Amino acid sequence: MDYKPLPCLSDGSYPSGVKEDWLARMDIIKTDLQWFLQLPYHRFWSQIVYQADCMDMINSFLVDAPPFYIVDEFRHDKEIWDIYFEIYKLVFCVLKRLGTHYESENNFMSPELLGDLLYKNYILTIPTLLDMCLLYGRDCQSDVADIISTIFTVQPAYFDDLQATVAFIIKTLKFVEWKFGNSTDAVQHGDVIKLSSVIHRGALDVAQFRDLVIHVLDTAATLSIFLGISQPACEVFHHQLFELRLVKFYENTIPEMYMQLEKLVNKEDTQPLYVDLKHKLDITRVEFLNTFRHILGHCLNCSIEDKPSLSEMERKKRVEDYMSVLTECLSEKVFMRDYHKYFPVDVDLELLSMVSQENGKIDGVTGVQLDSLITEVQDILPHLGEGFIQKCLEYYNYSSESVIHALLESSLASSLADLDQSLPRIPLEAESKLDLLNSAERSNVFDNDEFDIMTRDYVDTTRIHKGKRVGKHKDLASMLNDKTHVTELGEKFKQLGLIDVYEDEYDDTYDHVDISVDEACEPE
Template sequence: MACARVPLDEQQVTESGPFGKECTLPALHPDRKEDHCFVPYKPPPEDGSPAEVEEFLEFARFIIEDLEWLLALPHDKFWCQVVFDESLQTCLDSYLRHAPRSLDLTALPSSPAVAEMQRSIHRMVFLTFLRMATHKESKENFLTPSVFGEIIYENFLFDIPKILDLCVLFGKGNSQLLHKMIDNIFTQQPSYYSDLGETVPTVLQVFDSILDKCGLQCEGATAIEPMKLNAHKQPTAMTMSQQDLLDIILYLSDSTSTIHAFMDIFPAACTTFHAHGFLGRLTSFYETAVPDLEKAVRKRNFGDKGLQDDLWKRLSHSCRKMVETAHLLLHHTCLQPILEGRENMHTFAEELLQHFTSFLPEKRFLSDYDEQFPISDDISLLQQAIPVIDETRTSYLLQGVESVWDSMGRQRSLNQTRPKASS
């Protein structure tokens, strides 16, 4: 056993080697890893044959048994296994990649035995990540925080895609624990903020690729690549194959749910997304893609009415998540600092008003946003926090919002009453 009250990364242990000879090693050393052999996770078979179900159950039993073994290991042995056992990392990574999301088309396993096994793995995987995100388990069992940050980063125990997967898989019911985990990871290893910054352009590319697949030119494409007049033969949401449309809507639903879950659980990420101009790209994407996709889902002949309903729900769900994400971004980067009375309140207020003003040409987005999060409410908060705010500007903004509603020919829901903007 390792010595007490010294961080694990500074401990030495004396153990008897294979020939009975004693040797002293750092407590965190590859030789102390057990040769355990974790198997990768495979998702439950969809309408699988009994043989496929049995194979899933066998893999699942091994994973549960092995993770139970891992979680029962003493602190020092646990970390040796986590850092030096590649098969354990493959197993955990395969779960994050392939575990069915509740929003997948076939999320529910058909057999109770499969469902029960899936639930057990789900819990064990979460607890394993929780232990991996904890640098201090007790007074005796801990790692030096900076060394912990180095270990998790250098060994890719956590990376941005894994953190996003954790949020979307476990965030609904375990948001507080997940917040603590992710907060600790980012606090002990600030390099994750740089990684997040590197990730945002790829997230934006996902939106661009959806636009591209729908035959909707994104800003970059029009600016850089000249197109022949007769070259516009790309399929649109109306003409692409049904499977492609299904894939696009599933992709959009997964992407928007994942981003929203992450920002909701770890609001500190909003600043990084905001710094990359995420809000502007999100709203213009919404404005361009949503009406086209909606039209395709509503007008195309699916044959299967259930599929059409399902696609509509997923698209509408994606809209909600995009609107909520925009609100989270504005709330955490502009409104919250104003409400907390931080320095430079006027700068934050100016930024908030600029964002609202930039929404005005994005009529569809603006009306959906305003329906969920009335802009007049935020303006009212702003006026209370900063009484000297330019009233002409706020009136212009609120009038603009009203005009958008009028031009869209939409009616607000009945429970939403709003003050008329003073002219």
């Protein structure tokens, strides 16, 4: 039995008997789903593959169940909400089981077989995955991400279907643009269309306008959740330049939709509808901005987070893709104003600059290559010494253009400005011999100790004292009278139990015996 939405009147009430009939239907669906989930693994998959109406009920719920932006209407009636939420959970349990190839030691199948069953029998399709994201992506994000990741992994053919889906979504956006009179390419050359639809394409009534608003919101929310969950999907959308198509739609159609809202709905008798549609348009804008961010951020994240796994050429291509898309969008003022407000562009550019500087850092240049760089600078500024030019090249990461620019603009760093510009260059062999000679001349017993500044960059200056150090005792008498060390030792021995305290109390144990001391000392 398929799921059907609960019909209601314009004032939110339900016709007589409709609620009771809907609750009875939901109770039957609930019972069927509970029985379905209790089946053993092999019988569950037999029902899915050989009984098509099993998935019909699941698909009908994914299509017709209220999404997050209108589900609150169900919460006003506890009886309706309770039965709906039960079915909501049971359907998701079925979807999770469909994405699982291993349940136990006795119940499993190979990932390849799972991919073939799902794809070749049309059990899960790209539209089904998109509907699942819209319905469950916010409440069960990690579980939905696992299902989608598993499906794309076990069956790569889904990526081909996703490419066709992207083309279809672009076509639907063009149609909406065309309905608002902002597109001239919504229909292809040679397509047969009604002349009346061209003449009256901009004449919308309130019902048509409401349907278009909900359609655009549904598309924006679905894409935002789906692309936020699946990074491989972002790559597919970026490959077809979907983000540029999205920007043009946002720039041209969203403002027109607000204008139509004011014109058609902003009236005294339709104020509740006006507030509701305006709120939905605001959500649409945010979801489209998130969608663009997910696609463009994929290029940025690949350049930063996946840096070790990417080659220099691949990283460069990612950065170029990011800059190309961003440059293309600069002319779209409405979109860029909103996007920069929620996702500041300067923060992304700063991250990219840091990555570029780190990637472009050169450890060192020697030999013929260094000679060539010095010659490039001397061709423009022949009066400079080779040693000075070498120091400048080391500072500017061996970029001769940067060195020449800094010299001509008199913008050298302070550490370079203080150097002698006629400084000669010391050959590498002579420099190494000089270092060896200096190290031999200064050999002594204090080499490599904690105060050797020739081998250490940091020396603890608090341990260095010049002149006579004044101790804590002013003279010999104060030093002899200082007994603090005795107290310290006493406390330490007391803790160790080594102090034998002398007991000077008189011992009268043998006083009753009448023996003198001398007699006690005589030998027997």
